[in-house]
Amino acid sequence: MTNHIGVVEDDTNIQNIVSAYLKKEGFEITVMESAEQAWELWETQPPDMWILDIMLPGMDGYEFCKKIRQETDDVPIIIISAKDEEFDKILGLELGGDDYLTKPFSPRELVARVKRVFKRANVKDGETTDAGDKLKAGNLLIHQGERRIFWHGVEQDVTTKEFDLLYLLAANTNRAFSREELLVKVWGEDYFGSDRAVDDLVKRIRKKLTAVPLETVWGYGYRMRSDEVEQ
Template identity: 80%
Template sequence: MTNYVGVVEDDANIQNIVSAYLKKEGFDITVMETAEEAWDLWESQPPDLWILDIMLPGMDGYEFCKKIRQESDVPIIIISAKDDEVDKILGLELGGDDYLTKPFSPRELIARVKRVLKRSQPSLQDDHSLPDKIKAGALFIHENDRRIFWHGQEEDITTKEFDMLLLLAKNVNRAFSREELLIKIWGEDYFGSDRAVDDLVKRIRKKLPDIPLETVWGYGYRLREEEE
């Protein structure tokens, strides 16, 4: 299956270079100059990954990244001329999966694209090695087809929301530190802030009201065992 990449960049030279390398690697792409164009694409034909410049006319890349993260965990690689540490941290905390400073090697960008996609699209496992269904109180998970039911109602959730719920449901009452959750859900090479964990928990609690997903103060989170 060919991955579809959205490139949001207003510099024509960078557009051409990035497009050429992505096409050479077999990716389908759409190039846009503004975040407003990108948002229209997101609503009509969402890409599997975004390559996003920060300094854009109109809505900037930070705001676009924030809007996307309110709806999806689709991978976002930020490319920017801003190389200060605070800019990188902000980009990652707003939901970027990686941050590449201009000027960059196109080959390095391709390597990062492949790595992020591999991490976000885990290979299918043998169905016989997986439990078919997992139940934790009113939470019911179909692991093989990645479906979540809360009080009998199927919920629309993102990839990382599913991964966290699955991990916690398999380990009811076990407390996980924020660092453990970052590694298990985002991967060992993720170097953003552990605030990403807090933001993910906040989204889960909003979608699944009254879920016994408890904060372990100063440490992390656990899913408490609870009868329906």
């Protein structure tokens, strides 16, 4: 089954370039010029991924991203924007973006990031997983193959990066990871954003999983504390 990507961009040239490159890779593309049009698509034929501009007429990309995340954490969102300040990138990621690409960008880089995000989300066509691969750290249960998180026995809605960070820390309980290490392991070696993205991701996780034993190692990074680990 072909992955469907919704491209929300009001610049015609960028629309054409992004569509051409992604269609060449076999993706189904729907292009929209506004967040309002995108919301109509969401309610009728939800895409498997959004590629989202920030500076849009009417509702901006930040507000649209926020609305989508109120509905689901399962659909990846890649933000593309001319806004290149650190604050803008952090805000986009904090609101639930899975990646942030600054204009002008290489279409090939965008394609690579799309494939990587799909792979991490385990929605790539033909991909198989081992549903029996489970990890338990205290009250946190993670099904790696199914990419499902349970906290005190209740399944939680988490984003791709929230899952990746939780799995990494739970698989290495009591080991401290620096923010720089977490950036490389969760965002990838080609991510050039601030390590504040790690802090914002941890803040979102703590908000969802109250009292999760995800400890701050002051001046360094984070670790998952657990007295009982089963694998």
